[in-house]
Amino acid sequence: MQLDKKIIGHEFKAFSAVAEAGKVRLFCKAIGEEDPIYLDEAVAKKAGYARIPTPPTFLQAITNDDPEKGGLLKLLNVDIGLILHGEQHYDYYAPVYVGDRITCQQKVVDLYDKKGGALWFVVSETSMKDQAGKLVAKATGITVVRNPDAAKK
Amino acid sequence: MATVPKFSEVKVGDAITPIVLPPITRHQLALYCGGSGDHNPIHVDLDFAKKFGFKDVFAHGMLSMGFLGRLVTSYAPRDRIRKLGTRFTSITWVGDVITLQGKVTGKREEGGEKLIDLEVRCTNQNGQDTLQGHATVAAA
Numbered sequence: 001m002q003l004d005k006k007i008i009g010h011e012f013k014a015f016s017a018v019a020e021a022g023k024v025r026l027f028c029k030a031i032g033e034e035d036p037i038y039l040d041e042a043v044a045k046k047a048g049y050a051r052i053p054t055p056p057t058f059l060q061a062i063t064n065d066d067p068e069k070g071g072l073l074k075l076l077n078v079d080i081g082l083i084l085h086g087e088q089h090y091d092y093y094a095p096v097y098v099g100d101r102i103t104c105q106q107k108v109v110d111l112y113d114k115k116g117g118a119l120w121f122v123v124s125e126t127s128m129k130d131q132a133g134k135l136v137a138k139a140t141g142i143t144v145v146r147n148p149d150a151a152k153k
Numbered sequence: 154m155a156t157v158p159k160f161s162e163v164k165v166g167d168a169i170t171p172i173v174l175p176p177i178t179r180h181q182l183a184l185y186c187g188g189s190g191d192h193n194p195i196h197v198d199l200d201f202a203k204k205f206g207f208k209d210v211f212a213h214g215m216l217s218m219g220f221l222g223r224l225v226t227s228y229a230p231r232d233r234i235r236k237l238g239t240r241f242t243s244i245t246w247v248g249d250v251i252t253l254q255g256k257v258t259g260k261r262e263e264g265g266e267k268l269i270d271l272e273v274r275c276t277n278q279n280g281q282d283t284l285q286g287h288a289t290v291a292a293a
Contacts, residue, residue, distance in 0.1 A: 027219075030189070031222070032174065055222050088214070089237075095232050140238075
């Protein structure tokens with residue numbers, strides 16, 4: 001299989017997802033986060049937050065709430081077992097609070113290969129806006145794909 | 154709970170108090186699968202992982218990035234975090250004992266904010282880095 005640089009610039013269908021309280025609790029349990037500001041509105045308000053904030057990397061749970069999840073894999077036409085996460089970067093402009101409805105728009109910004117085409121690197125950016133239309137975060141991810149042909153050898 | 158770092162008191166080279174985590178468990182990977190919405194079976198289904206050439210299931214990179222988020226929010230409050238990023242440099246296996254470490258690498262003023270740059274990392278029991286990251290927080 002060959003890289004198809006034509007996918008650079010591809011924009012995925014935008015979607016919106018709500019930062020749900022129960023999901024935040026489960027996320028905190030999984031990462032071992034016990035700070036009550038993520039669980040208890042009274043504690044969050046006492047700490048100066050308008051509402052319950054979400055942990056910094058909870059943004060991933062929001063971007064994963066895509067009804068057309070797996071769009072990148074479909075675009076690349078590769079199996080999920082062949083991908084690894086290379087890098088992830090977040091820029092935060094404002095906290096995302098429990099109850100916020102976040103609109104995510106992901107696009108492919110770069111694509112390159114290493115090791116003679118054995119590994120592909122797909123760079124994508126996702127802008128995240130809240131219900132008021134304010135940009136609250138930008139997510140930049142690098143997905144590493146093991147080239148199916150190279151993986152077979 | 155973290156208090157806002159004071160820009161004048163922070164020095165390049167200052168270390169964040171390290172956090173040593175309990176060993177990674179399969180249960181934790183199942184919780185993260187549900188909590189993060191990353192349903193890739195390679196992290197929870199041993200049969201699937203073996204089919205793709207792995208000896209066992211392994212942790213989601215983003216689970217470890219969640220740990221880095223914990224480290225950074227132990228240093229500065231949540232609403233002070235401006236950037237968090239990482240490279241995933243090696244696989245985290247079930248049973249690995251991860252230590253979170255960080256230190257101040259720079260201080261600067263930008264856009265009217267006093268910013269502190271941090272280097273953060275996850276290291277396994279063999280001394281190998283599994284994540285090499287960076288963060289920026291706004292000081293007072």
